[in-house]
Amino acid sequence: MDVTTQNLLLQLARQSIKEQFSSYQSEVYQSLKKSPPPELTIQRGAFVTLTTRSTNTLRGCIGHIISNEPLYALVYRLAKEAAFYDPRFEAVRERELDDIHLEISVLTPPQKVDHYTLIEVGRDGIILTSGYKRAVFLPQVASEQGWDLETTLEHLARKAGIYDFHKMKEECTYEVFQAEIWGEK
Numbered sequence: 001m002d003v004t005t006q007n008l009l010l011q012l013a014r015q016s017i018k019e020q021f022s023s024y025q026s027e028v029y030q031s032l033k034k035s036p037p038p039e040l041t042i043q044r045g046a047f048v049t050l051t052t053r054s055t056n057t058l059r060g061c062i063g064h065i066i067s068n069e070p071l072y073a074l075v076y077r078l079a080k081e082a083a084f085y086d087p088r089f090e091a092v093r094e095r096e097l098d099d100i101h102l103e104i105s106v107l108t109p110p111q112k113v114d115h116y117t118l119i120e121v122g123r124d125g126i127i128l129t130s131g132y133k134r135a136v137f138l139p140q141v142a143s144e145q146g147w148d149l150e151t152t153l154e155h156l157a158r159k160a161g162i163y164d165f166h167k168m169k170e171e172c173t174y175e176v177f178q179a180e181i182w183g184e185k
Contacts, residue, residue, distance in 0.1 A: 001106065005039055006182045012072060013048055013079035013102050014184075020084060021094045032072045040072040045107035045177070047138055048078040050092070053101045060086040065110055065127065065136065065177070075104060103183035105138050110175040121149050124176035128156045130168055135160035139179050 001009075008028065015026035032040060047063025060082035067074045079102070083092040092100060110127055113119060119126055122143040127136050135156050142152040157165035157172070165172075 001039060001180060001182075005037070006104070009040070009072065009075050009104055010102055010182070010184055013075055013104060016076045016079040017083045017092065017100075018097065020080065021097075026076070029072070029076050036070060036072055041070040043067050043069065044071055044074075045109075046071060046074050046078060047105040047107070047179075048075060048082045049103040049105070049138075049183075050082050051101045051103070052096070053099050058089075059083075059092065059096075059100060060089050062086055063105065063107075063138075065107060071106065101184055103181065105140075105179040105181045108178045110177045113174050113176055116149070116153060116169065116172070116174045119149060119153075119174060119176055121147065121152055123178060125179055126152065126156060127175040127177070128153065128160055128162075128172050129175075130157075130160065130162055130172045133160040133162055138181075139177075140181055 012026065012028040012032070015028055018024055019026055045063065045065040045067050047061060049061040050059040051057060052059050062078050062081040062085065064074065064078070107125065123139060125137060125139040127134065137152065137156050147155065153169070154165055162168060
């Protein structure tokens with residue numbers, strides 16, 4: 001995606017969050033609804049991640065691996081969900097808005113890998129599944145934490161509620177995806 005389109009989606013995400021605090025309606029969203037550019041009508045998975053600038057800590061992250069709605073509409077909705085409905089955090093307050101940094105990840109479709117050793121840390125997002133238990137890490141998570149593949153998979157398994165991962169490692173299924181990632185300056 002070109003920089004202009006990336007910035008448009010970041011502006012859309014920020015306006016989506018601001019709408020919660022007033023009767024303001026996102027001008028970008030209204031414009032995109034009327035006449036969306038083709039690259040924003042694609043149906044791709046995406047995540048919107050919020051971090052607190054002052055502490056560089058996660059403040060919310062919501063996404064969908066696969067989507068059946070246009071990318072602009074998905075990003076618009078996910079920004080609100082990340083800010084106000086991520087169950088791990090209290091809803092963002094208006095006074096926090098200037099300290100919130102937005103990042104958007106647009107995903108490729110997931111592909112099953114034959115063996116977990118084929119996963120490349122830093123390039124691949126990972127979906128780990130064991131029965132009804134499932135968890136996802138975006139590609140940047142392992143790199144940001146400084147984890148190798150083994151450590152990444154252990155944390156991912158814990159996130160899925162799998163605590164005997166070393167015994168179950170070979171029985172889990174793994175899917176990977178890549179992401180185009182950008183954030184506010």
